Amino acid sequence: MEKKELLRMYREMVIIRRLEERASELYQQGKIGGFLHLYIGQEAVGTGVVSARQPKDRLLTAYRDHGIAIAAGIEPKVAMAELLGKETGCSHGFGGSMHMADVTKNYWGGHAIVGSHLPFAAGMALADQYNGSDAATICFFGDGATNIGYFHESLNLSKVWNLPVLWVCENNNYGMGTSVERASAVKEIRQKAEGYGMANSRVDGMDVLKVHEATADALEYVRENGPYLLEAMTYRYQGHSMGDPERYRTKDEITKWEEHDPIGIFRKYLIDDKVASEKDLDKIDQGAAHEIDEAVEFAEASPEPTFQELVDSVYVEGVG
Amino acid sequence: MAQITMREAISQALMEEMERDEKVFIMGEEVGVWGGTYAVTRGFYDKFGGKRVRDTPISEMVIVGAANGAAMAGLRPVAELMTINFAFVAMDQIVNQSAKLHTMFGAQITVPVVIRAVGGGGRQLAATHSQTPDVVFAHFPGLKVVAPGTPHDAKGLLKAAIRTDDPVMFIENATLYQMRGEVPDGDFVEPIGVSKVQRPGSDVTLVAYSKMVQYSLQAADELAKEGIDVEVVDLRTLRPLDMGPVIDSFKKTNRAVIAEEGWRSYGVGAEVASRLYEQAFDYVDAPIRRVAQKEVPLPYNRKLEQMALPQVGDIVEAVKGVL
Numbered sequence: 001m002e003k004k005e006l007l008r009m010y011r012e013m014v015i016i017r018r019l020e021e022r023a024s025e026l027y028q029q030g031k032i033g034g035f036l037h038l039y040i041g042q043e044a045v046g047t048g049v050v051s052a053r054q055p056k057d058r059l060l061t062a063y064r065d066h067g068i069a070i071a072a073g074i075e076p077k078v079a080m081a082e083l084l085g086k087e088t089g090c091s092h093g094f095g096g097s098m099h100m101a102d103v104t105k106n107y108w109g110g111h112a113i114v115g116s117h118l119p120f121a122a123g124m125a126l127a128d129q130y131n132g133s134d135a136a137t138i139c140f141f142g143d144g145a146t147n148i149g150y151f152h153e154s155l156n157l158s159k160v161w162n163l164p165v166l167w168v169c170e171n172n173n174y175g176m177g178t179s180v181e182r183a184s185a186v187k188e189i190r191q192k193a194e195g196y197g198m199a200n201s202r203v204d205g206m207d208v209l210k211v212h213e214a215t216a217d218a219l220e221y222v223r224e225n226g227p228y229l230l231e232a233m234t235y236r237y238q239g240h241s242m243g244d245p246e247r248y249r250t251k252d253e254i255t256k257w258e259e260h261d262p263i264g265i266f267r268k269y270l271i272d273d274k275v276a277s278e279k280d281l282d283k284i285d286q287g288a289a290h291e292i293d294e295a296v297e298f299a300e301a302s303p304e305p306t307f308q309e310l311v312d313s314v315y316v317e318g319v320g
Numbered sequence: 321m322a323q324i325t326m327r328e329a330i331s332q333a334l335m336e337e338m339e340r341d342e343k344v345f346i347m348g349e350e351v352g353v354w355g356g357t358y359a360v361t362r363g364f365y366d367k368f369g370g371k372r373v374r375d376t377p378i379s380e381m382v383i384v385g386a387a388n389g390a391a392m393a394g395l396r397p398v399a400e401l402m403t404i405n406f407a408f409v410a411m412d413q414i415v416n417q418s419a420k421l422h423t424m425f426g427a428q429i430t431v432p433v434v435i436r437a438v439g440g441g442g443r444q445l446a447a448t449h450s451q452t453p454d455v456v457f458a459h460f461p462g463l464k465v466v467a468p469g470t471p472h473d474a475k476g477l478l479k480a481a482i483r484t485d486d487p488v489m490f491i492e493n494a495t496l497y498q499m500r501g502e503v504p505d506g507d508f509v510e511p512i513g514v515s516k517v518q519r520p521g522s523d524v525t526l527v528a529y530s531k532m533v534q535y536s537l538q539a540a541d542e543l544a545k546e547g548i549d550v551e552v553v554d555l556r557t558l559r560p561l562d563m564g565p566v567i568d569s570f571k572k573t574n575r576a577v578i579a580e581e582g583w584r585s586y587g588v589g590a591e592v593a594s595r596l597y598e599q600a601f602d603y604v605d606a607p608i609r610r611v612a613q614k615e616v617p618l619p620y621n622r623k624l625e626q627m628a629l630p631q632v633g634d635i636v637e638a639v640k641g642v643l
Contacts, residue, residue: 058393089426090426091424091425091426091428092426092427093426094423094424094425094426095424095425095426099424099425101425101428101429102428103425103428103429104428108392108429109425109429110425113412113416113417116385116412116413116416116417118382118385119381119382119384119385119386119388119389119413120385120386120388120389120392120417121389122382122385122386122389123385123386123387123388123389123390123391123392123393123397124389124390124392124393125389126386126389126390126393126395127389127390127393127394127395128393130345130371130390130395131394149381150381150382150385153377153379153381153382153385154382154385154386156377156379156382157376157377157379157382157386160377161374305426310423312427313422313423313426313427314422314423314461314462315422315462315464315486316422316427316430316484316485316486317484317485317486
């Protein structure tokens with residue numbers, strides 16, 4: 001991979017983390033409402049997977065969507081504006097944290113009912129297959145979503161119709177506060193693909209380059225052969241959402257995972273491989289922090305959407 | 321103009337729209353090789369092939385969900401639910417997704433999906449297969465809910481449903497499939513969200529939709545023998561609800577009865593009566609009456625089922641009650 005792309009990926013991961021850190025502060029200040037699910041710790045999955053897609057490949061994810069939004073190409077200021085409910089947000093302030101999308105970037109949201117977007121992915125892949133395109137649809141979801149009917153119906157349909165979907169399970173070990181062991185009959189989520197005769201693999205989701213490589217291979221498979229399930233082993237350092245009491249895990253466990261911080265791992269790789277110096281990366285960190293400061297300023301200065309805009313967004317076509 | 325059945329009218333609309341637009345396709349349980357459980361899509365699989373007439377697994381959540389996704393991606397799916405009772409299995413997709421996606425993402429996503437679902441009681445299918453829960457869907461902004469009562473309107477409205485960029489719940493009534501009516505040959509479209517006077521009259525306004533339009537027309541014929549001149553207004557679309565022709569009629573007659581096959585509580589009758597009281601209170605000469613299903617789950621037993629369902633005689637009685 002070229003140096004320029006490696007540094008772009010590094011910067012993107014740092015941008016995601018800074019955005020989330022600021023979002024957390026703004027939430028505590030009451031400037032962000034609703035639910036807020038942070039992506040901190042999972043950056044290597046979003047950046048690793050999306051860096052391997054082509055622009056024609058569609059992206060969908062669940063409610064922990066800010067990281068994927070940034071990786072998809074949504075500007076931090078536009079994401080931040082959405083978090084603040086502003087008209088300049090990617091969903092005009094109507095969707096909020098859990099519902100970011102930008103279809104011009106082939107990023108189709110941001111979906112908050114667990115599992116509900118998996119059938120969308122099947123339908124979108126069907127549309128591409130129907131139109132004779134070789135685009136793939138990449139659908140992210142958490143480990144918790146693999147216990148809901150949607151997952152099983154969607155995997156089954158994708159295999160029956162041989163749809164070009166890359167199913168990406170971000171296994172962060174917990175569906176809210178319930179661990180995989182306590183909620184899923186099998187510990188390895190990828191095993192569930194076996195029941196549908198679907199090709200699958202597991203990857204270290206804390207290593208962005210491993211994720212990138214696994215995704216590139218999986219996408220090649222999807223374009224040639226049909227659906228594939230990739231399980232990325234990752235960890236979220238923050239609670240499920242803001243206000244999570246975190247009674248279900250220990251400080252030691254979190255510390256252990258933090259030693260495998262995806263940004264730290266990638267930073268070490270870039271320095272050891274002499275792609276960049278410590279100083280170069282510090283400079284990128286500062287630039288990212290500055291961009292997020294500007295994003296917050298932009299979002300705070302942006303106007304609120306009007307009630308009329310909301311009313312006008314209920315239907316596409318006026319009715320008699 | 322030809323006399324054709326409701327089934328033929330719906331079938332013609334689907335066929336013509338598929339011929340007109342490559343992006344229109346059908347998906348659902350037994351729509352293809354079987355030819356449709358109510359034979360609406362008989363012959364479609366042979367004509368269009370498996371790409372455009374897609375048999376699905378028995379997976380209602382993913383039938384509607386994948387149709388939503390395909391619609392978001394630019395196709396125009398007609399997803400068929402074998403009966404409207406199975407729509408409850410897919411309720412998250414219909415209510416939380418089809419109805420919300422356009423608004424929730426700031427109008428950048430459109431979902432031009434049609435969900436065809438057949439409902440209605442009177443066929444001894446017992447409680448879970450006999451419901452007329454149309455109002456449930458009409459509760460949600462973002463959906464359009466269409467329920468035609470004549471072959472003519474079924475054809476014209478289904479074409480409109482396929483062509484609109486909004487999600488449409490298109491509700492048919494199983495006991496109407498054999499009903500005949502005049503339908504123009506070839507292409508025509510009826511507007512969604514426009515009520516229609518199906519029979520002019522001057523004494524009482526009788527508001528109905530779907531199967532109750534036919535019952536209301538029969539009731540009007542009976543009442544005409546007694547010199548009572550009933551105007552039948554067909555809502556045709558439950559959301560958006562067009563009260564214009566209802567209010568115009570009511571201002572003339574000052575008396576109204578609303579007939580629906582579903583349960584009375586929180587029903588179409590409640591909504592229409594409430595709007596009449598709100599918007600035309602000065603014209604009220606008698607308390608508005610409602611005809612609807614009794615508040616019981618429908619039984620298998622034929623006699624009891626018919627007792628629970630609204631009948632022509634109930635409508636006749638209600639009209640006399642407001643005079």
